[in-house]
Amino acid sequence: xxxxxxxxxxxxxxxxxxxxxxxxxxxxxxxxxxxxxxxxxxxxxxxxxxxxxxxxxxxxxxxxxxxxxxxxxxxxxxxxxxxxxxxxxxxxxxxxxxxxxxxxxxxxxxxxxxxxxxxxxxxxxxxxxxxxxxxxxxxxxxxxxxxxxxxxxxxxxxxxxxxxxxxxxx
Amino acid sequence: xxxxxxxxxxxxxxxxxxxxxxxxxxxxxxxxxxxxxxxxxxxxxxxxxxxxxxxxxxxxxxxxxxxxxxxxxxxxxxxxxxxxx
Amino acid sequence: xxxxxxxxxxxxxxxxxxxxxxxxxxxxxxxxxxxxxxxxxxxxxxxxxxxxxxxxxxxxxxxxxxxxxxxxxxxxxxxxxxxxxxxxxxxxxxxxxxxxxxxxxxxxxxxxxxxxxxxxxxxx
Amino acid sequence: xxxxxxxxxxxxxxxxxxxxxxxxxxxxxxxxxxxxxxxxxxxxxxxxxxxxxxxxxxxxxxxxxxxxxxxxxxxxxxxxxxxxxxxxxxxxxx
Amino acid sequence: xxxxxxxxxxxxxxxxxxxxxxxxxxxxxxxxxxxxxxxxxxxxxxxxxxxxxxxxxxxxxxxxxxxxxxxxxxxxxxxxxxxxxxxxxxxxxxxxxxxxxxxxxxxxxxxxxxxxxxxxxxxxxxxxxxxxxxxxxxxxxxxxxxxxxxxxxxxxxxxxxxxxxxxxxxxxxxxxxxxxxxxxxxxxxxxxxxxxxxxxxxxxxxxxxxxxxxxxxxxxxxxxxxxxxxx
Numbered sequence: 001x002x003x004x005x006x007x008x009x010x011x012x013x014x015x016x017x018x019x020x021x022x023x024x025x026x027x028x029x030x031x032x033x034x035x036x037x038x039x040x041x042x043x044x045x046x047x048x049x050x051x052x053x054x055x056x057x058x059x060x061x062x063x064x065x066x067x068x069x070x071x072x073x074x075x076x077x078x079x080x081x082x083x084x085x086x087x088x089x090x091x092x093x094x095x096x097x098x099x100x101x102x103x104x105x106x107x108x109x110x111x112x113x114x115x116x117x118x119x120x121x122x123x124x125x126x127x128x129x130x131x132x133x134x135x136x137x138x139x140x141x142x143x144x145x146x147x148x149x150x151x152x153x154x155x156x157x158x159x160x161x162x163x164x165x166x167x168x169x170x
Numbered sequence: 171x172x173x174x175x176x177x178x179x180x181x182x183x184x185x186x187x188x189x190x191x192x193x194x195x196x197x198x199x200x201x202x203x204x205x206x207x208x209x210x211x212x213x214x215x216x217x218x219x220x221x222x223x224x225x226x227x228x229x230x231x232x233x234x235x236x237x238x239x240x241x242x243x244x245x246x247x248x249x250x251x252x253x254x255x
Numbered sequence: 256x257x258x259x260x261x262x263x264x265x266x267x268x269x270x271x272x273x274x275x276x277x278x279x280x281x282x283x284x285x286x287x288x289x290x291x292x293x294x295x296x297x298x299x300x301x302x303x304x305x306x307x308x309x310x311x312x313x314x315x316x317x318x319x320x321x322x323x324x325x326x327x328x329x330x331x332x333x334x335x336x337x338x339x340x341x342x343x344x345x346x347x348x349x350x351x352x353x354x355x356x357x358x359x360x361x362x363x364x365x366x367x368x369x370x371x372x373x374x375x376x377x378x379x
Numbered sequence: 380x381x382x383x384x385x386x387x388x389x390x391x392x393x394x395x396x397x398x399x400x401x402x403x404x405x406x407x408x409x410x411x412x413x414x415x416x417x418x419x420x421x422x423x424x425x426x427x428x429x430x431x432x433x434x435x436x437x438x439x440x441x442x443x444x445x446x447x448x449x450x451x452x453x454x455x456x457x458x459x460x461x462x463x464x465x466x467x468x469x470x471x472x473x
Numbered sequence: 474x475x476x477x478x479x480x481x482x483x484x485x486x487x488x489x490x491x492x493x494x495x496x497x498x499x500x501x502x503x504x505x506x507x508x509x510x511x512x513x514x515x516x517x518x519x520x521x522x523x524x525x526x527x528x529x530x531x532x533x534x535x536x537x538x539x540x541x542x543x544x545x546x547x548x549x550x551x552x553x554x555x556x557x558x559x560x561x562x563x564x565x566x567x568x569x570x571x572x573x574x575x576x577x578x579x580x581x582x583x584x585x586x587x588x589x590x591x592x593x594x595x596x597x598x599x600x601x602x603x604x605x606x607x608x609x610x611x612x613x614x615x616x617x618x619x620x621x622x623x624x625x626x627x628x629x630x631x632x633x634x635x636x637x638x639x640x641x642x643x644x645x646x647x648x649x650x651x652x653x654x655x656x657x658x659x660x661x662x663x664x665x666x667x668x669x670x671x672x673x674x675x676x677x678x679x680x681x682x683x684x685x686x687x688x689x690x691x692x693x694x695x696x697x698x699x700x701x702x703x704x
Contacts, residue, residue: 016585023586026327027234027593029320034671042592050585085274085301088294092281101290102356102363117578124337125300130293131337132344132366134574140366142289142344142354149363174265176381178272178306183388185272185279190392192282192291193415194399200288200347202411204295206418207339208282211299211332212275213418215306217425218328219268222310222321228601229430230324231594235437235611236421237328238583238590241339242442242618243414245576248342249621250407250449252349254568255700331586338579345573430602431526434594438610442617443692450556450699 009051011059017047018062066169073165077122080161084127091144102146106155108137109163115170122162129158175223182216203247210240257316264312271306274298287355288347296340304329386426393419404459410448417444520661520675521668522599530604531677535648535659538680542641542687545606549695556699567700572622580622587615595685599674605681609688616693620700633694640687647676647683 020043028035060066091098110116120131120139128144141158148154155163186209193205214237221229249255281294311325348354348366356363393416400412417440424433512529522528530538571577594601595608619626651660659676666673 020585020589023327023589024593026323027590028597029323032671038596038671042596043589046585046588046592050588081297081301084297085277088281088297089274089277092277092284092294092298097284097286099286099290100357101287101354103354103366105365113574113578114582117575117582120341120575121334121337121579124341125297125333128293130289130296130344131341131575132348135369140369142293144290144293146363149365171261171265174268178268179381179385181272181276183385185276186388186392188276188279188283190395190415192279193411194395198288198347198350198352199405199407199411200343200350200352201282201291202408203343204282204288204291204340206411206414207336207343208278208295208299209415209418211303211336212278213422214328214332215271215275215303216422218307218310218325220422220425222313224428226430227318227320229425230321230328231601231603232421232425232430232433232437234324234328234331235434235590235594235607236418236441238331238335238587239437239441239611239614241335242614243445244339245342245572245618245621246442246445246449247411248339248346249568249572250453251343251346252572254570254572254621255449255453331583334579335583338576342572342576431524431604431607434602434604434607435610438594438607438614442614443610443696446617446696447552447556447699454556 013047013051015059015061016050017043020047061169069165069168073162073169076161076165077125080122080126084125087127098145100145101142102149103132103140103142104146104149104151104154104158105138105140106151106159108139108155108159110137110166110170112170115166119159119162119166123158126158126162175219178219179216182212185212199247199251203244203251206247207241207244210236210243214240260312260315264309267305267309267312269309271302271304271309274302274305276302278302288352289344289354292340292344296336300332300336303332307332382426386423389419389423389426393423405457406452406459407449407457410445410452413448414440414445417441517668519665520677521665522674522677523669524599524602527599527604527677527681528674531598531680532659532661532675535651535680538684539644539648542644542684545688546637546691549691553695553698567620567626567697568624571624577622580618584615584619587618588612591615591685591689595681596678597671598681598685599677600669600671605684606688608681608685609690610692612685612689613692613696616689617696620696628693628697630694630697633690633697637687637690637694640683640690644680644683644687647680651676 021039024039024043025031025036028039108116108119110119116134120134123129123131123139123141130142130144131139132142133140139159141154143154143158147157189205189208189212193202193209196202196205214233217233217236218230221227221233275298278295278298281298282291285291285294307325307329311322314321353364353367396412396415396419400409400416403409403412417436421433421437421440424430424436512533513525515533516522516525516528520528520532572580591608591611591614593608594603594611595605598604598608616628620628648659651658651662654660654662659680661675661677663675663679665675671678
């Protein structure tokens, strides 16, 4: 798919190998030697053949600061998810349905595909917003309660908390 | 403790019933797909809870398969509605 | 210690089932497909996640493997649910089911202007 | 008792979805109803303590039947009433 | 005259068939000391397999499974033949246009995990409620995800047919090896190991891996054929 250097490819292969191995251990939930042995073989084969697709990141993703920000992101995300659900519950249970829907757009500073996907998924799961499309660097977001149609303000309102952290991870 | 399971099962049954009503009512194919999506997630949760009630670890595999693959059915429908197929 | 885990697990299960119910109610009450997607996706994702984690917590002392499997199911649900709802929302827009807009003051539907060009670009 | 109620509920749901799939004139809706049927059937097999059958049903019903039915719809017609208007069905069989 | 002969022939056939069934005692409880107990006992004592159904399907009734896999192959071929259609004339692609960027990245991220789940299911066929057929189906679903998301996702038909043929050939060879060693088709001839280990159950995991590859290749080929359009 992309023309990469050999070292780059190798580092991506190792990242996907490690991630798949973690998934394998979670599937089997066992540290028996047989399972681990078979798992290493299978995940290596799958990682080798899916190298053209699963080129998420190089080994630098596993540096301590990034891992710290990932965990931090997880907490921020969980908090936003809970907030969004309380918001949904409030809207659904109010008899008059207090909604003011519309679609707004804003620009993002993120560059890679994966970070944009993570941001879009986070937006979908946070209060009152549903990402509809990404064109180049513009997000189009359905907002259940439109407060502003100005792109900058919308960016501040919807995406800024996530974006700041994601910029440090990817 | 068992009462919690009864209550949770009751809530989930009501949720399934409400989604089923939307499934029957829903004016467009999109609404019905939304109902299918919702039903899938509710059912995955129900399968995990039933695995606990039966106290069988291997039953979780079924829930795992549905949890991992559940979204592909909706993507198939979405791609058809998009006009890509 | 066991009592603590039981309380946490029971509470998570209860909260989860309430949110699953609210997800069903949400897709029934909301007026158009985008709002339904919003309510349905958010409520059922958190509801399912919290219920599955609750089951994991109930078992965490006897058998840690339940927790691991619950976590992997939760991670997959959290990744895949928004993707499918996004795909559905985009498909519905492409079928010209425009979102309901209550008070129209100009630029409430920012996607409309570009959606025509997208179709051409995609076909290329 | 609880199992009985659950099984009855799921059976009712499945029956409703099946009847809906048959009665419906729009075949796409019928396909979505088929998805609901396979979902409920998985839960039923699960309740009846047959996890391997449930796993088979889950693996097949979740996407493969849907895609095959949808390809069939794509190659023929979506609405049952268009059956005579278009000659699409004929050309699909040829 | 012709019809008369047909009716006579059918009636004769029906009579003998009915007589045979009558003599067999259809629905009688003739098998009270039948195969059930032997299966249950042998599964634990000889094969050391946790999943009885698996041992019946693969080891005791392995020949039937070979028939089932053949039937599946025929069904997939027939379905592909019916549904294949030159419709859009848009060139060498599986769908008309690629999905949005989010779906594409998401399927890239989830595709290896789905494949790994399928492999997990068919490798652990003798320990969990999975098996070759289920695992193969899950792998095929993973390929379906990529085929839907990318317009130019290629699957090599040659590789698929080679995988399928080799899986089938090795299935039969393992069965015949059972003949050579023990006396019946798919008789177990490998060390059985201890129960609930991954390396146990003798020949069963190997057969399930082969069945998984075969089913995955068949269904992927089917989906690819019916989605794919040529000029």
